[in-house]
Amino acid sequence: MRCLGRLLLLAFIAIVALAAWLFRSDLRRWINQRARPGSTAVETGRPSAAGVANATARLDRMERERLDSVTISAAEMASLLANGVHFLPGASRDSLSLELGDGELRMRTVIDSAAIPGPWRKLMAMKFGRYATVVARGPVAPVRAGLGEFSIDHLSIDGVPLPADVVSRLIAAVTGRAGERRVEFALPPQVGGFRVHHDGVIVYREGAER
Secondary structure, three states: HHHHHHHHHHHHHHHHHHHHOOOOOHHHHHHHHHHHOOOHHHHHOOOHHHHHHHHHHHHHHHOOOOOOOOOOHHHHHHHHHHHHOOOOEOOOOHHHHHEOOEEEEEEEHHHHHHHOOOHHHHOOOOOOOOOEEEEEEEEEEEEEEOOOEEEEEEEEEOOOEEHHHHHHHHHHHHHOOOOOEEEEEEOOOEEEEEEEOEEEEEEOOOOOOO
16 A cells, blocks of 8 residues: 555646646746746737837837847737737737747637637547637747747647647648748848847848847
8 A cells, every 4th residue: 555655646746747847938938927926917918009119219219329239028020920910810919919929939819719729629629619729838939030939839729738639730831831830920121130038039131249
């Protein structure tokens, strides 16, 4: 009985450790929110017409005054992304929200499930209501001026994480590149590069020193 109890304890510890690893970003975000209660408002942004106008004004000033860089907020980044993300069919622009991390993004949106292509439904093997909440998370990096790349480490629908192989096959269906988990998104041409931090996105002018 004592050996059985130890085996059960070890199995429990292994399950907890695995869950902590799989959801490490969520766990880190939860700890940060408890340690810094005011940080959520800074890190999370939603797209808006004002966000587009503010971001565009900053980028225009960077070009006009030949500044090396400017910093835009999470809301301004979300506003730019809302116009440049085309890999989520049926996504509602009004429902999109963005959380900034160190070198990564967490994107949440609501999609009209009727817009999900039939082959994708077979891959996901899930039942959908009329609307589904999609959360994608992973590192982001610039590709070239006006183009960024989102490497999706985590993708969940209505709170259910999709297996890694399913995520890879879904991304391959979008990009046509098998074995990759990266999707591209458009940004204004003034964006020569960028770095994402918890408190904002540093945008660099093309050719500027970094």
